[in-house]
Amino acid sequence: MKVEVKQTNDGSNTLFVPELNEHYHSIHGALQEALHVFIKHGLQPVIENATEPIRMLEVGFGTGLNAILTLQTFLTEKATVFYDSLEKYPLKEELVTELHFENFILNPELFEYFRQLHAAPWNETVKISSNFSLQKIHADLETRSFPDQYYHLIYFDAFAPEKQPHLWTEEIFKKLAATLKTNGVLVSYCAKGSFKRALKAAGFAVEALPGPPGKREMTRATKII
């Protein structure tokens, strides 16, 4: 897929895919969106309730923004995390450089970790920091199978349902529900009614939460069965 670097309204960069007419993050602010949806409303509550090492799955590694913000969070946490991230279309190294994330990941230590996230080999678990291990999985969500009752948290960060309807189905959310532990959480920037209905049908309790700047709502879903 052809992609172009674009600046978003909070000054952070994202990628634009002309073929899909779709951005990797909110044009209102990539960094703000990732911090609000995935860190504040996904990760933080899971850390607060953690009684064992946290296992989490991201759908769409993309630029590695969610991954580096998660690693940043764990720099000041005692908890340990195993971060698995699925990606069907890994980005070329040159493109990651062109994103110039050093312009908003200002801490040089953190930026070095960002480089390591991208340099890590695919399909291997690599310890990046004392309490953050990464496994980038080069695979397609549609065909990938996952262990039962395994993850505490899922960042569901696929392209929008209008662009990739086959990834937002009840069947996909049943598969994701099965790999979550009971009370496990799935978060997404998306607040569409059809998404929330598919989650409910798959066995989730669904909450609509206030969205990041520029978006009214986001979704958090908890596996209840």
Ligand SMILES: C[S@@+](CC[C@H](N)C(=O)[O-])C[C@H]1O[C@@H](n2cnc3c(N)ncnc32)[C@H](O)[C@@H]1O
């Ligand atoms: C909205 S972007 C994710 C942004 C990413 N989380 C980040 O922090 O930059 C969607 C991502 O899902 C990936 N993707 C698209 N279809 C996929 C599929 N079938 N299986 C796995 N990943 C997929 C895309 O290549 C893209 O990286």
